[in-house]
Amino acid sequence: MIPVSVLTLFTWFEKSWIGEGIRESRWLFPAIESVHLLGLAIIGGSVLAVNLSLLGLGLGRRSAAQLWHDTWPWFAGSLAIMLGSGFLLFMSEAVKLYYHHAFWVKMTALLLSLVFTATVQRWTALADPDRVTLLRSRAVALVSLLLWFLVGAAGRWIGFS
Amino acid sequence: MSAIEVCRWLETTQGSIGLHESIWVYPIVESVHVLTLSLFLGLAVIIDLRLLGACLSATPVSQVIRRLGPWMLAGFAVMVVSGTLLFYAAPVRTFSNIFFRLKMTFLLMAGLNVAVFHFITSRSMPRWDLDVRPPIRARLAGGVSLALWAAIAVCGRMIAYNWFDKAPAALAR
Numbered sequence: 001m002i003p004v005s006v007l008t009l010f011t012w013f014e015k016s017w018i019g020e021g022i023r024e025s026r027w028l029f030p031a032i033e034s035v036h037l038l039g040l041a042i043i044g045g046s047v048l049a050v051n052l053s054l055l056g057l058g059l060g061r062r063s064a065a066q067l068w069h070d071t072w073p074w075f076a077g078s079l080a081i082m083l084g085s086g087f088l089l090f091m092s093e094a095v096k097l098y099y100h101h102a103f104w105v106k107m108t109a110l111l112l113s114l115v116f117t118a119t120v121q122r123w124t125a126l127a128d129p130d131r132v133t134l135l136r137s138r139a140v141a142l143v144s145l146l147l148w149f150l151v152g153a154a155g156r157w158i159g160f161s
Numbered sequence: 162m163s164a165i166e167v168c169r170w171l172e173t174t175q176g177s178i179g180l181h182e183s184i185w186v187y188p189i190v191e192s193v194h195v196l197t198l199s200l201f202l203g204l205a206v207i208i209d210l211r212l213l214g215a216c217l218s219a220t221p222v223s224q225v226i227r228r229l230g231p232w233m234l235a236g237f238a239v240m241v242v243s244g245t246l247l248f249y250a251a252p253v254r255t256f257s258n259i260f261f262r263l264k265m266t267f268l269l270m271a272g273l274n275v276a277v278f279h280f281i282t283s284r285s286m287p288r289w290d291l292d293v294r295p296p297i298r299a300r301l302a303g304g305v306s307l308a309l310w311a312a313i314a315v316c317g318r319m320i321a322y323n324w325f326d327k328a329p330a331a332l333a334r
Contacts, residue, residue: 034315044199156192
């Protein structure tokens with residue numbers, strides 16, 4: 001048995017001074033949300049640029065490895081911004097999120113997206129294009145796009161409640 | 162008819178009422194608008210970063226614009242259509258909202274920035290197409306674009322909050 005339940009932990013986050021502070025402020029939540037939104041644009045750009053090339057579109061299949069290298073710092077940086085701002089938003093309403101399906105869908109999709117990006121997608125993007133069929137790289141791109149879409153859509157859905 | 166009168170009339174049309182009162186359509190349109198941001202603004206950021214010399218520096222500027230531009234424009238089209246529908250769902254409230262007005266002003270400026278780049282700056286592109294760090298005119302276009310679009314996105318997010326509304330808005334965040 002885990003001595004502390006997830007709900008207890010979430011309640012503790014919400015009651016912490018950071019959670020309280022964000023909840024009580026009129027402009028902090030929208031400000032952090034804006035940062036989260038700008039992070040979305042940057043992370044979306046790097047994810048889409050790589051996936052478009054894996055699909056054989058955009059800058060083309062042969063650019064995938066170079067795109068991966070070039071967009072990696074922007075992907076990592078914006079991911080850090082997303083996680084940081086997302087965690088602050090989470091702290092301000094953790095208990096509500098505990099009971100919200102969209103939150104758990106988002107967290108699951110996020111975990112899957114990150115694992116998929118760091119493994120299968122990275123291998124495919126960095127592999128010699130002649131040794132990976134277009135069908136395969138397209139399938140990888142579609143799975144990646146679907147997973148990231150799920151993260152975004154579930155995230156947006158958290159707001160409707 | 163003044164602009165606000167047009168908005169008042171728009172608000173009485175069936176489409177506006179239907180959108181405003183719909184349980185599913187409005188949230189879906191809003192979600193499309195937010196998620197397409199990652200397509201439109203995401204690719205715009207990549208192109209701007211290339212102009213700044215901060216990304217894809219081994220790829221010619223013209224190639225980045227030619228290959229990613231159409232996708233960015235497709236995203237922009239979806240943004241405009243979904244954004245117009247969001248406006249149509251609550252014309253009076255949106256039109257009176259300070260962040261909406263700021264957003265439209267910044268949008269005009271961003272359009273002007275694109276026009277200057279397209280018709281003037283990019284003419285000399287053959288000379289700096291392969292540069293890792295394009296000349297100051299091009300970098301300025303990229304930097305101004307990034308700043309304006311960030312402001313546009315933030316203002317867009319703020320429209321949903323009713324801090325300055327005379328009557329509390331019914332639309333959820």
